[in-house]
Amino acid sequence: MKDFSSTTLILNAIFLLALATTAAGAMIAAGSTRLIRSVCGLAICCLGLSGLYYFLHSPFLALMEILIYIGAVCVTIVFAVMLVEPDEPANEEKRASALEWGGAMLVMAAGLFWALSRLILRPAWAEPAKKGSGAIQAIGIHLLTTYSMAFELISLALLVAIVGALAIARAGRTKP
C-alpha cells in the first residue's frame, strides 16, 4: 500500500509539473510584448499540453501535439516573425486609456473564468459504462471506417490551404 501511495505522489508531481508548464507557457504567450518570446511561450504551453494528453490516456495525441504544434505551427509562426517586423509597435496610445482597457479586459476575463468555474463545479458529470479501448489501433480503424469521409475532407482542406497560401503569398512578387 505504501508503494502504491508513493507512486501516486510521483504521478501527482509530474502532473502538477505539466499543469504549471501549460499555465506558464500560456501566460508568456498572452502577456509578453516581444513576439518571439510569445511564440516560445506557445511552444512551452504545447509541451505541457502534450503531458496533459499523456495523462488523459492518449500517448498518440501527446506525440501529435509536439509534432504538429511545436514542429509545424510554432515554426511557421517563427517564419512569420522573421519575414515581417519582429516587435509590436511602441505603445502610442495614451497611458491612461491603455491601463483602462487592460483593466476592463482583465475584469472581463476574470468574470468569464468565474462563470466557467461555476459551470465546472456543478454537482456531478455523468459516468458512462466504458466500452471502447481508445488505443491507437481503435483510432486507426475509426479513421478508415466511420470517419473516412471527414479524414479525406481534412486532407482536401490542407491541400487547398497550402495552394491558397502559395497563391496569396506569391501575388505581387512577379516583376512587372
Add this chain to the structure above:
Amino acid sequence: MTDPLYDTLEVYLFMGAFLLVLGIYGLVRRRTLIGMLISGELIFSAASLNLMAFNRFTAQDPAVGQIFVLFIMGLAAAEVAIALSVMLAVYRNYRSVATKDLAGLNG
C-alpha cells in the same frame, strides 16, 4: 479514498477555461496580427483539452474524441498556413502588421 489529482475531470476543465480566458485576453490586447494568431492558437488548445478531458472521463468510446482533436490540429495547421500568407500579403502592401495601421476600410 478519492481519486488522485490527475484522475479528476475538473482539473482539466479548469486548465481549459484558463487557456480560453488567456486566449481571449491576448486576442483583444495584442496589437499585431501575429500576436492575435498566437492567442487564437491558445483558444484552439483550450478546445482540444476540453474535448480530450470529456473524452477520457465521460465518453462511451474514447477513440472518438482523439480523432476529433486530431482534426482540430489539422485545421489549426491549415489556418496558420493561410494566416501566414495573408500576413505576408498585408505586410507587402502596408509595410506593417500592426492592427492600428490596417484601417483601409475604416471610412
